[in-house]
Amino acid sequence: MAMGDPGGTPTRGRRAAPRSKKRAAGDPNLVQLLTPEGERIDSVIGPDGIEYRVDFTDEEYRGLYRDLVLVRKLDAEATALQRQGELGIWASLLGQEAAQVGSGRALRTQDMAFPTYREHGVLYCRGIDPIMPLGLFRGVDQGGWDPNEFKFNMYTIVIGAQTLHATGYAMGITMDGKTGTEDGEAVIAYFGDGATSQGDVNEAFVWAGVFNAPMVFFCQNNQYAISEPLERQTRIPLYQRAAGFGFPGIRVDGNDVLATYAVTRTALDNARHGQGPSLIEAYTYRMGAHTTSDDPTRYRIASEVEAWQAKDPIARVRAFLEKQQIADAAFFTEVDEQARRESVHLRERVLAMPNPEPVTMFDHVYPNGSPLLDEQRAQFSRYMESFEGSAH
Numbered sequence: 001m002a003m004g005d006p007g008g009t010p011t012r013g014r015r016a017a018p019r020s021k022k023r024a025a026g027d028p029n030l031v032q033l034l035t036p037e038g039e040r041i042d043s044v045i046g047p048d049g050i051e052y053r054v055d056f057t058d059e060e061y062r063g064l065y066r067d068l069v070l071v072r073k074l075d076a077e078a079t080a081l082q083r084q085g086e087l088g089i090w091a092s093l094l095g096q097e098a099a100q101v102g103s104g105r106a107l108r109t110q111d112m113a114f115p116t117y118r119e120h121g122v123l124y125c126r127g128i129d130p131i132m133p134l135g136l137f138r139g140v141d142q143g144g145w146d147p148n149e150f151k152f153n154m155y156t157i158v159i160g161a162q163t164l165h166a167t168g169y170a171m172g173i174t175m176d177g178k179t180g181t182e183d184g185e186a187v188i189a190y191f192g193d194g195a196t197s198q199g200d201v202n203e204a205f206v207w208a209g210v211f212n213a214p215m216v217f218f219c220q221n222n223q224y225a226i227s228e229p230l231e232r233q234t235r236i237p238l239y240q241r242a243a244g245f246g247f248p249g250i251r252v253d254g255n256d257v258l259a260t261y262a263v264t265r266t267a268l269d270n271a272r273h274g275q276g277p278s279l280i281e282a283y284t285y286r287m288g289a290h291t292t293s294d295d296p297t298r299y300r301i302a303s304e305v306e307a308w309q310a311k312d313p314i315a316r317v318r319a320f321l322e323k324q325q326i327a328d329a330a331f332f333t334e335v336d337e338q339a340r341r342e343s344v345h346l347r348e349r350v351l352a353m354p355n356p357e358p359v360t361m362f363d364h365v366y367p368n369g370s371p372l373l374d375e376q377r378a379q380f381s382r383y384m385e386s387f388e389g390s391a392h
């Protein structure tokens with residue numbers, strides 16, 4: 001899909017012919033529309049009784065593949081830049097591309113997203129320049145995008161905090177009368193499996209449930225919270241937690257971009273129509289390290305990583321496109337070439353990022369400034385000037 005085209009319209013243009021069987025084999029509690037082998041499942045009745053399907057044109061399928069390849073390549077470039085000392089740290093999305101592109105494209109233009117620090121794929125789908133998070137992790141700005149313009153809040157490092165911000169925002173748009181219609185707004189809050197143990201997330205569940213907030217809690221269960229495995233967070237599947245808070249929960253194959261799109265679109269539309277919150281557990285895997293500061297070989301075995309490699313979110317879309325002759329070799333080469341070009345461009349621009357003047361940290365603290373802040377800025381300026389002419 002075109003960059004900056006949040007959501008797209010799955011039914012526009014020529015529809016791809018139905019291609020496969022009706023019902024997913026395997027885990028009945030996991031919504032899946034595209035198997036790891038690239039077999040397409042037309043529709044699935046979820047354990048919630050809802051029928052999930054997508055109805056994309058061939059062009060839209062190719063667009064999703066392009067998104068997946070681009071976000072993986074840009075992410076790999078960011079990791080490389082960190083390794084070369086150009087970023088302070090990087091939290092890679094490797095392995096989670098489908099969860100992010102599927103949900104990111106399911107958002108309608110008017111929907112508001114609240115990310116963690118790993119949602120580079122969602123950021124891309126929202127049409128934000130992918131350089132933005134690199135400025136943040138290079139330490140030269142605070143993020144830099146306008147959350148209102150792109151409907152994508154600032155990255156949040158404090159685990160789970162954004163779920164409360166999202167819930168407050170969702171309650172606010174209801175009070176403003178912005179929900180309840182076809183073009184009404186909905187909110188999505190991203191968080192991880194580890195975050196489900198935080199008080200903030202559980203408080204957000206309570207408030208959203210009780211106030212019927214128009215929102216989707218989107219948990220990317222990537223199996224780890226740094227080195228802590230899932231079994232240290234929960235005794236039951238995470239999506240089942242929703243029942244205790246009084247709203248629906250569903251588990252989707254987070255490595256399946258089609259299923260993730262279908263489930264997220266449905267949940268968002270339910271929310272915008274006044275049916276309240278829901279929890280989506282996107283079952284996926286963090287293929288890389290937690291961040292570039294982490295060494296996952298200390299706490300997980302290679303065979304586990306290999307097992308998940310066989311469920312790669314991009315390979316299965318490629319297999320599907322090839323099998324169904326929706327894309328030819330020239331298309332795949334062209335996408336790789338675009339990804340290479342964009343990553344080179346990203347690198348060039350990161351290296352050219354100016355270092356900010358230290359005094360600018362006082363800018364944008366308050367919308368209208370404050371006398372105390374002015375005083376601190378003046379004091380800091382005098383301190384910095386005291387170094388002038390010295391070797392330090």
Ligand SMILES: Cc1ncc(C[n+]2csc(CCOP(=O)(O)OP(=O)(O)O)c2C)c(N)n1
Pocket residue numbers: 118157158159191192193194195196222224225226286290
């Ligand atoms: C309140 C808080 N506690 C601890 C941390 C340190 N910390 C950073 S990431 C992380 C693990 C988060 O795991 P998860 O929610 O599964 O998200 P993932 O990184 O796997 O995407 C922790 C504990 C933090 N940033 N904020």
Ligand SMILES: [Mg+2]
Pocket residue numbers: 192193194220221222223224225226
């Ligand atoms: Mg995690």
